[in-house]
Amino acid sequence: MLNILIVGNGQCGNRILDAINRESFGKKSRFAKYLSQQKYKSNVQTIAINTAVNDLKEMKFTKAKDRIHIPHLHGVGANRNVGKHVFEDNKTHIMRQIEERGDFDVCFVITSASGGTGSSFTPMLIKEMKSKYDYPVYSIVVLPFREEGTLYLQNAAFCLRDIRESGSDGIILADNQFLKQMGGNVESAYNGINDMIARRILFLLDALDSEMMMVTDLGDFKTVMNGGAGLATIGFYEAGADIPVRSAIQKALSPSGLLFSSDVYEEASRAMIIIRGDRERLSIDEISTEVEKLSSAVGHVFKGIIVRDGELPQVLAVLTLESASELENLYSVAVDAIKHERDKKERVSTIKEVDKAFSQIDGMDPSY
């Protein structure tokens, strides 16, 4: 049994972590925590870290002892510099919390790249963990909507770079911009994205610790994540009753099945495909055909098959990327945002338009 630590940093990381915990109950009901137990195959420990206490209070399926509040007003206000100072001040407390939970085989740190607490805490946390522990630490980073604002774009750009430089063993990207195709209102879109990410991670955790017909394990996952540019994404598809496993694999690898928009046949470096379902529905020929097709494009593909009686085929693909055109697009937008923020700040500090307005009543008194 694997010992797995999942850390959710900031509001986005907390919500995805809570969604993982909720999904682990196997039921959607809000009373699931009273009616059943979490169905982790591994020994999974979760920790939610936030400076905003309200974000921690919103969590419903994460135990109170696993929610760590770092007191600093009600958040760091999307200011990564403030966030870094807060982490530095509370580093001992945070690391003690992780230390108390024991030793692990792997750790996932979930965060938004654009927010304040998550984007500033995650690189520093990973750095601290890597300096103390020898287990791999992977980050799951959610990229912002492009129209969310210059500060968020700016934060995303610097956060990603910081995480890469922190020593993270891999970054799994999830792009809100790409996932907003799910439609619906803002709340349901966010919840949908969180649920989607949560299901993929749970599938991955399940796959890493399951008896398989064809074996993939944590070692294979490490190898996959070591490939490429250190960036990865996850594709997933759950087939209907009339969809063959081949189509399910294809849809999992298609842009609509990925968390981060990519042409896997062009940009992927290594891949791991895990297929789960009823034995009758898992055609080895179809699976082999699709896997061979992918491996001919990306090189090596790890393949795992989990037999579950009565289940429809589900496909999870972990792909590391050599290049990411969408990421380049993000950075080009981010650069414009950084320049815009810098210019605005300079303009405000030099011109002081408001002072001009006030100067018009210099030397005057009110008359009543």
Add this chain to the structure above:
Amino acid sequence: MVQPTRLFIISLCMILSCIALAGSASAAVEVYNSSIEMGNGYQINNYVIDVTDVFVSANSASFYVYEQNKEVKNILLNTGDFFEFDFEGRGKVKVTLRTVSSGIIPRAGVSIVLSNYNYQSLYKNDIVNGGHEFATYSGTPELRMSKTIDKSEIGVGDIVRVTVTVENVGDDKAVDVIFQDPQQARFLLYETFVTHSGQTTVDVGESKTLYVYQLKATEAGTYTLSPTTASFSNTAGQKFPLASSNSPVVTVGASEDLVNAELEVTTILDRYAVSRNEDIQGTIRIKNTGDAPATGVTVSVQVPDGMELIGSSDIETISGVPTIYLESFGVQQEREFSFTLKPQEVGTYTLSVQNSYRFNNGVDAQLQQVSSSSVTENIYVSKGKYDYLFEQPIYVYLVPLLIIGLIAGWIYYRHKQYKF
């Protein structure tokens, strides 16, 4: 029916008794047999036989017989002769001159025999020196007693004056007179002005006031006052039947001064057929319909076993009995006390209410005490709606409760786990 043998024995006894009585009355008794000096006499009751002359030489003597100084006979007898005279009705006295003898004063030896007379009735039988003029005769005292009242119609609480007098209208002095004036029921001896005690005498023609006192009527009605009686004897020591006074009648009407407190204690229940554990609302209503205030009013409720009384603050529990106590309760005052009865057992019950109070009737010095009790109609208590629940085995409740407790505990535990 009386049997013939027994009837014969009874008749025989009666006949023998009559013969015996007749024999004793007709038997001759010699009351004197000796000599009497000339000039003296011999008295038998109110009769005196004087020996007026003794003629020794002629062996004769003369006798005069007097009844209370009235001469009834005189005769000269020779020795050996006799004479007779009637004595007190049917009696006969036979006087026989037996001897004459000389001396300083001649004497005549006589024999006096009394017949047809009950010797027990003989109260005087002796020599009278000097003859009949010196005899003491006995008479018949007659006491006429009168009991009078100053008014014959009074009200309760009113006073009547009673005067008892006596007058001897007989011919002899009444001696050893003892008067008795019994106490009068329904009257109180209010004040005594003249009284009498001990033995006394009443001379012939004498009139005395024996008693003068006042009686206070305590109850309305018509009453005959008991007569005053007197026992007495005549100077000869003869006892006479009791003399009685008259018995005046006093009519005592209800006085306007007499007042009463009359408490009506009513117990009202809102229903008389209930299920177990259902509440019965009750009210005890106390009203003084009299014309005097009551004091020390106590109303105690005897609650039967199987019922519980939940009283208000006015109903105290004294020695386990719910009790209402009111120090005073005015005329026409009315109060209500509410309580709740909770039947705990199935059955038929009644509620007993006992009350007591005191009042001053304006006449008597001491307070009048009144007690009474009342009982409600039957209260029928049937099984409660959910009583069947209590008839189930204990595990029927324990198991679900245990499960609910475990679920609640689990939910609380999980809630605490996830509460931030």
